[in-house]
Structures are given as C-alpha cells and as structure tokens.
Amino acid sequence: MKINKLTAKQEAFALLLFQGKPQREAYILAGYSDKMSPSTIDEDASRLAHSSKVLARVNELRAAVASPAIGTVEERMKRLTEIYRANLTDFVDKDGNIELKPSGALAEVVIEDWKGGKEERASSQTKRVKLRDPVSAIQEHNKMEHIYETGATRDVNVVFVIGKGYQSNGVETQHNAKLGVIDGEVVERVGEEKGGA
DSSP states (O other): OOSSOOOHHHHHHHHHHHTTOOHHHHHHHTTOOOOSOHHHHHHHHHHHHTSHHHHHHHHHHHHHHOOTTSOOHHHHHHHHHHHHHOOGGGGBOTTSOBOOOOOTTEEEEEEEEEEESGGGOEEEEEEEEEEOOHHHHHHHHHHHTTTTOTTOOOOOOEEEEEOSSOEETTEEOOOOEEEEEETTEEEEEEOOOOOBO
C-alpha cells in the first residue's frame, strides 16, 4: 500500500535508480530538464533521490524482488571483498600443505594423482590452487559503488585522530584534534588545547 503517491517523473526516476542507473542519468531519462549545468542536475537528482517518497519507492521495489535465492547487494559486496583480500597463504597450513576450505576466492583447484613403476608402488599427488583475479573483483566492487561514473559525487566523512604535542601556528599544543572531510571541505574539531611556546 502506497502512502505517498509519486508523480510520473518521480516514479520513473525511482524505477531507473532501482535498475542501477546513476542519479544524473536517471534524472534526465525520467524527463527532468537537462538544460541546467551538470552540477545543478547532480544536486537536484541527489535531492530527489534522497527524498522520503523516492527512497520509500526504491525500497519497496527492492523488497518486491527480494528472494532467498538471489544474493543481496551486501552479499555480493562481501563476496567481492573476500576475493580481493584472499592470499594463497590463506589456503596453506603451517607445514606447507594445501588446506581446501570454502571460499569464493578459489577459481580452480587441481589435484593430480600419479602412480607408476613396478606394480604401481611409486605415486605422487600434486595440488594446485588458483585464486580469482583480485583486480577484477576490485573493479566490479567499484562499479557497484558507481566510482567510475563521470560527474559522480559522493559524500565522504573521514576522521583522523591526531595525537598530543603537535605544532599549530608555531605553538606546541596538547590536544586531540579530529579532522574530517565533509562534502569536500576539511573541518577540524579541537579538544582541550594547552599552549606553550
């Protein structure tokens, strides 16, 4: 049951977002004006994408197709992360033997048995493990995050904690500062500061 009715353009925009289109492209394809600057289009598209009505509709569409047989976006991202973080050493025990364990990072496992000689008493076994390409997994993950899109903007909030005793304007300070980047602007929040020259 829909509580907030969407306009035809809003519905088209929500459907295009649900299909994985970037916000700018979805905005224009839904019938909104493309006669503005790209930054204005991006701002308007972002505002619309984050509106409660559009978010509710996209979530409604996602819920309608949710099935236990279909992997969620989170599951796919976890699998890709597992692939690009894997090392061959993850599959070798302390004695140098290959340990096969379930992992999406494994592309191929080959076990070759050889027997020969008189009465086939001589034998050997070779095991080879091949991992999936981590660069391809990173690229796919980045595509899911829309990192390669031209004009894509992302809000980033990175926090660094700086220890005590750093110079600030030539004055030694005794404080912990938190620096962050919010919408491309560096901001600083400083704790207690004790000056001394």
